[in-house]
Amino acid sequence: MDSGNSTAAEESCPSTGGFRETGPFGLPGFNFVDVWQHPTYNWHIVGWLVCLLFLLITWVVAIYLVIRHLRNYYDPEIQRHKLRILLYPPVYATLAWASYLRSDYKVTILFFATLFESFAVYSVFSCLQAYLAPYREEAQGRKEALSTKVFFVFKVNLKSKWGMHYRIITDILVYQFPIWAIIDALVSVITQAKGYYCGSSFSFHGAHVYLVIINFTSLSIILTALFTYLAVYHDQWKDGGIPSHGMFWCVKGPIMAIFYFGEILLSGLSYAGIIKGTDGTHSADNLPWTAEEVQSGIYVIIVCVTMCIATLLMMRFFNVDQRMAKTTADDDEGNYQPLNGQLSPHKLSAWMAFVDAYLVYIPEFFRNVLCCGVDSYRLAKKRIEIRGRKKRGVGLSDAGEHMLSSTTSQQQQGTNPMPTKESESSYPMSSPYPPTANHYPPHQQPSPY
Known part of the structure; x- marks a missing residue:
């Protein structure tokens, strides 16, 4: 019987195309009675049950929070984003758990998990923007310079933290991650179907290694x-x-843990031969498990545990504001207390809240991404105009200094300077005064620009 200890390096690339991965892994049995008598022969069932336990906890907590928001929907601008984020951990963990049962379809199943991940990142950033909107309106584009440190190491200097430049640049750097995540998922499925994904190897003949590099770069940027x-x-x-x-950590924490530990670390351990497969002699089904399949099972356990922790943290950071919570089940008005006029005193029904939070989600996502593209064009156009203005300003400044120095020299010689065509063109033709400083009051001295 084959040992099953083959490493990822031995797999050929490109491989046979198709959504199902070929290999010795079959459909293992789930004899729950035997697992108590011989747990070491049924590790796949133990891992499956552990994932199921964390998955149930995740769903119960998420549904509780979703229902609580739907019954107390007083602030749509904020709560619509929270409702969307709350479904991210249970849906992602469920899809990962499904890939545990059918690891031969892992790439195809995790395609949809990646989509939910990208939408969650978009939603948490949109939620923070909604919280910041009143302050931005109050500033009204006020130019407020700022100097701060990130991680107490990197110093950031902004000419205006409320200006269009910083806002649009931040939008671009954030939105690139969900957009790339969608592209990454599509490329993964297409290359898997063509046999060029090679997810269990680090061969540069496959798409997997390139996607990991780009994912690492995209994650670092956001x-x-x-x-x-x-x-x-x-x-x-x-x-x-x-x-x-x-x-922030409720959403980005799981993404970082899954990517750095579930993908990079486990792939490295498998490639180095630390994570090994089995030859089937210690399996109730007598099925050999490759190192990749063992790695896949550990990966799913990491995902389910991480998402369960994230959901428990969401009970604190994504719960309903206590000012809007109902005092009783029959209290339609709730405990609503207006806070600086930002919270709406009109509560939406549960169905309208569901429509606002979920049914308009995808159109809103693509609309905002499109608007980000339009704003990026406006920013580029504005930058070009500013550069042109600066260049013209430098030229006029040099010309002005030359004219003033010429005028001063002529005054020192006691002569009456005559205006030249160059000096006349530097000032409006409608001006009744010649272009010299002597004909203006002190508070109306013309600028050399």
Whole structure:
């Protein structure tokens, strides 16, 4: 019988195309009676039960929080994003758990998990933007320079934290992650069908290694952008009592843990031969397990545990605000207390809240991504205009200094300077005065620009 200890390096790339991965892994049996008598021969059942336990906890907590928001939907601008984020851990964990049962379809199943992950990142950033909206409206584009440190190491200097430049650049750096996540999922499925994914190897003949590199770069970019975003508006989060860091870690924490530990670390351990397969002699089904299949099972356990922890943290950071919670089941008005005029005193019904939170989700996502593209074009156009203005300003400044120095020299010689065509063109033709400083009052001296 084959040993099953083959490493990822031995797999050929490209491989046979198709959504199902070929290999010795069959459909193992689930004899729950035998697992108590011979647990070491049924590790796949033990892992499956552990994942199921954490999955049930995740779903119970998530559904409780969703129902609580739907019954107390007073602030749509904030709560619609929270409701969307709350479904991210249970849905992602469920899809990962399904890939545990059918690891031969793992790439196809995790395609949908990646989509939910990208939408969750978009939603948490949108939620923070909604919290910041009143402060942005109050600033009204006010130019407020800021200098802060990120991680107490990197210094960031902004000419205006409320300006269009920083806002649009942050949007671009954040939205690139969900957009790339969608592209990544599509590329994974297409290359898997063609046999060029090679997920169990680090061969540069397959798409997997390139996707990992790009994912690492994309994740690093969005983490830097969001950490900077949290640092720039630190005073606003503190002033409004907004748990921005807690909300951030509830979403980005699982993504980082799954990517760095579930993908990179486990792949490295499998490639180095530390994670090994079995030859089937110690299996109730006598099925050999390759190192990749053992790695896949550990990966799913990491996902389910991580998502369960994230959901429990969401009970604190994504729960209904106590000012809006109902006092009793029959209290339709609730405990609503207006806070600086930002919370709407009109509660939506549970069905309308469901429509607002979920049914308009996808159109809103693509609309905002499109608007980000339009804003990026506006920003590029504005930058070009500013550069052109600066160049013209430098030229006019040099010309002005030359004219003033010429005028001063002629005054020292006691002559009456005659205006030249160059000097006349530097000032409006409608001006009744010649282009010299002597004909203007002190408070109306013309600028050399």
